[in-house]
Amino acid sequence: MTVAEVAEVMRVSRMTVYRLVHAGELPAVRVGRSYRVPEGAAAAFLEAARTAPAQRHA
Numbered sequence: 001m002t003v004a005e006v007a008e009v010m011r012v013s014r015m016t017v018y019r020l021v022h023a024g025e026l027p028a029v030r031v032g033r034s035y036r037v038p039e040g041a042a043a044a045f046l047e048a049a050r051t052a053p054a055q056r057h058a
Contacts, residue, residue: 001036001038001041002034003018010046018035
């Protein structure tokens with residue numbers, strides 16, 4: 001997937017995707033001057049970043 005496609009799926013800016021790639025948090029392959037992110041990498045990143053629902057105190 002292109003950076004723009006990943007940004008759309010994750011609903012973040014392209015710059016955020018670039019930051020995640022450069023930080024090593026999102027796997028990517030450099031092709032020429034652009035990056036390609038494996039298909040399931042965005043979904044895996046979002047799943048790993050998922051937080052537990054807040055528990056309410058009764």
